[in-house]
Amino acid sequence: MCRCLCAASRLIREQSRHASVMLVLAAAIVCYSAPAAYPWAGEHHRITDVAFAALPSEEQEYLRAERSILVECYCTFPDINWPCYGQWGSGTGDPRAPRMPDTRRLWEVSFYTGWDPVLQKGKGYPHAPPQSWEAAEVSFLRAAHALREGRLEDGCRYLGVMLHYIQDSGSMPHVQPIHRNFHVKATEAIRLEGYAPRLLGKTAEEASQNLSARVRELTEWTEQRLGGLFESVGVPIEDTKRLSARQLMAPAVIEAVTRLQTEKPAELEAAATDCANQCARACADAIHSALAFAQKPYVPPEPNPPDVNLVFNPSLENGEDDDCPAGWVVNWLDMLDRVGRAAWYRAGTHWEKHVRTGNRSLLILWPPKKGLQWQQTWPRAIRVRPGEKYRGSVWGKAAATEGPSHLALELAGTDYRPVLTAKSDPLAANGQWQRLSIETLVPESARWLRVVLHAEGGQGAAWYDDVEVLRIP
Numbered sequence: 322m323c324r325c326l327c328a329a330s331r332l333i334r335e336q337s338r339h340a341s342v343m344l345v346l347a348a349a350i351v352c353y354s355a356p357a358a359y360p361w362a363g364e365h366h367r368i369t370d371v372a373f374a375a376l377p378s379e380e381q382e383y384l385r386a387e388r389s390i391l392v393e394c395y396c397t398f399p400d401i402n403w404p405c406y407g408q409w410g411s412g413t414g415d416p417r418a419p420r421m422p423d424t425r426r427l428w429e430v431s432f433y434t435g436w437d438p439v440l441q442k443g444k445g446y447p448h449a450p451p452q453s454w455e456a457a458e459v460s461f462l463r464a465a466h467a468l469r470e471g472r473l474e475d476g477c478r479y480l481g482v483m484l485h486y487i488q489d490s491g492s493m494p495h496v497q498p499i500h501r502n503f504h505v506k507a508t509e510a511i512r513l514e515g516y517a518p519r520l521l522g523k524t525a526e527e528a529s530q531n532l533s534a535r536v537r538e539l540t541e542w543t544e545q546r547l548g549g550l551f552e553s554v555g556v557p558i559e560d561t562k563r564l565s566a567r568q569l570m571a572p573a574v575i576e577a578v579t580r581l582q583t584e585k586p587a588e589l590e591a592a593a594t595d596c597a598n599q600c601a602r603a604c605a606d607a608i609h610s611a612l613a614f615a616q617k618p619y620v621p622p623e624p625n626p627p628d629v630n631l632v633f634n635p636s637l638e639n640g641e642d643d644d645c646p647a648g649w650v651v652n653w654l655d656m657l658d659r660v661g662r663a664a665w666y667r668a669g670t671h672w673e674k675h676v677r678t679g680n681r682s683l684l685i686l687w688p689p690k691k692g693l694q695w696q697q698t699w700p701r702a703i704r705v706r707p708g709e710k711y712r713g714s715v716w717g718k719a720a721a722t723e724g725p726s727h728l729a730l731e732l733a734g735t736d737y738r739p740v741l742t743a744k745s746d747p748l749a750a751n752g753q754w755q756r757l758s759i760e761t762l763v764p765e766s767a768r769w770l771r772v773v774l775h776a777e778g779g780q781g782a783a784w785y786d787d788v789e790v791l792r793i794p
Contacts, residue, residue: 360501361492364597367508368488369396369481372604375513380612383619386735386768387477394428395481396488399448399456402430404438407651419656426650429700433478435459439643448486449495450540456486458533461611465525468615474700480611484604491539491600492593493547496558496565498574502582503593511597518602518609528610539603543596550588554580622704627794632772633701635788638679640665646681648701651694652773658689666784677716677754677786685776685783690724692777695785699737702771703790705763710793713772714758717785719748724778726750728757730790732767740766742773748783760793 370392373381384391405412407423424430431437436445446456464479493499505511521535522528548558556577564571581589625631633648640646644665651663666684668674676682683695705711713730725747732741743761763770772790776783 360494360497361488361503363508364492364505364511364600365396365400365485365488366392367505367511368597368601368604369484371511371513371601372484372608375516375518375601375605376609376612377518380609383612383615383617384473384477384608387474389736391477391481395478396484398428398430398478398482399434399446399485399489401425401428402434402436402438402445420653420658422653422656423650426645427652427698428478429698432700433463433475434482435463437643440641446486447494448489450490450537453486453490453494454533454536454540457483457490457536457607458529460486461529461532461607462525465528465611465614468611469525471616471620473619476611476615478700480608483607483611487536487539487603487607488600490536491543491596491603493543496561496574497569498565498571498578499547499561502578503596504590505593505597506590507594510594511601513598513601513605516602516605518605520613521606521610525611525614528613532607532610535603535606539599542599546592546595546599550581550585550592551577553585624706624709625703625792627792629791631703631790631792632788633697636679637665637681637683637786637788646683648698649683649695650698652696653693654777655689655691655693658691658693660779661688661693662686663693663695675718675784679786682784682786683774685726685774685785687780687782688724688776688778690777690779692724692775694776695774696731697771697773699769699771702733702769705732705767705770707763707765707767709763710760711763711770711790712758712760712793713743713745713788713790714756715772715774715785715789716754716756716787717748717774717783718752718754719750719776719783720752720781722748722750722776722778722781722783724776724780726776726783728759728785729773729775730759730761731771731773732761732763733769733771734766735768737769740764744775750781 373388401424406421406425409420410416411418411421436443446452460479460483464476464483467479468476492503521531544558551558551561554577556573561574564574634646637646646665664684666675666682668676668680685693711730713728715728717726719726727747728745730743731739733739741764743759745757745759748755748757772788774785
């Protein structure tokens with residue numbers, strides 16, 4: 322999973338010192354820790370890293386700034402494009418489980434996969450063949466075009482989507498009882514020493530079509546590799562496909578997998594390792610081929626112009642009907658809080674319109690003691706350079722609050738982890754619009770800046786509107 326989920330896990334562990342929370346977590350662990358819930362789990366990260374390491378050195382350098390996040394997060398995008406992100410119940414809806422962080426919106430995953438499950442817009446691709454072959458082809462083209470235009474981050478995110486579909490195609494997703502139990506325990510055995518990635522085509526279109534064929538061959542290779550094992554327990558691989566097409570978790574296939582796990586665990590592990598290595602070869606070919614069409618040498622964006630508002634959707638007016646303005650996402654600092662609320666406020670029938678301009682603002686209501694935040698999504702973060710100076714400001718008002726409500730400028734490195742956070746003075750809880758402002762100098766290790774609107778304390782409400790970030794000459 323993305324490190325966003327790891328951070329959530331850390332928050333939950335911190336809460337566990339309270340006896341009541343320990344009971345909740347114990348129940349959650351019993352219900353949700355089954356390995357079958359995460360098919361081809363950490364293999365996605367390892368295969369992506371191994372494929373990256375097989376690239377020529379100049380191509381590795383080209384993608385260096387995005388490597389860690391490509392490995393940790395981008396290659397999982399299709400698995401986190403679900404509407405349950407940001408909702409209660411850890412994906413199952415169980416009231417005993419904590420909220421899931423809104424990773425989908427944080428990275429605008431629906432945009433990069435081409436399908437929004439909340440708005441039901443776009444075209445989604447199942448992870449199983451033959452749709453996964455088409456998804457790899459489409460994502461390759463999107464990545465190649467973004468890289469050709471010099472949009473490195475977008476290109477790497479599309480690459481992550483492509484890699485996921487390639488990897489799933491080589492892990493029997495069309496036979497779920499196999500897929501959910503097909504794991505490489507010794508992931509260090511996934512390696513590509515001496516492998517030279519090959520170019521899939523002279524044009525992006527030719528390469529994308531050849532990639533689709535390459536992924537189809539990968540699927541067929543995987544089936545052949547497993548064929549002997551399933552023959553040995555009396556269920557030929559064609560029968561597993563036929564049965565699974567009729568019933569997702571066909572009992573006969575489950576029984577066959579269980580027998581292999583019990584009677585031939587080493588052989589099953591060896592097959593999974595071989596399939597992972599085949600996936601890694603296909604992934605290396607795909608990345609290498611996409612980079613053949615990239616803008617070279619890579620030209621970093623020009624410095625931000627001074628005295629120009631750099632915030633995307635600063636008035637918070639724009640967005641579709643999915644509870645969040647475009648470019649903004651909610652961050653829960655207490656995943657177990659059941660009271661706090663963050664809303665995209667619309668001026669309605671109240672006598673008091675809690676907006677400063679236009680018809681929309683951001684509301685944080687009854688925030689927990691640990692805090693509740695609105696923050697910019699990472700694709701809308703501001704690219705910055707060391708030594709530059711920035712001023713951020715927002716108009717806000719607070720009523721009946723007990724804890725501070727403030728503006729923060731978060732500066733992060735190439736791994737998208739914060740290296741510095743500058744905070745403004747808090748809002749006075751007088752129900753009047755006030756302008757918060759903060760200045761910060763970009764440290765050497767920072768590459769991104771984004772706005773965070775924070776409230777905490779357990780009581781009251783805070784509204785924010787008209788956000789601004791300027792580079793100070």
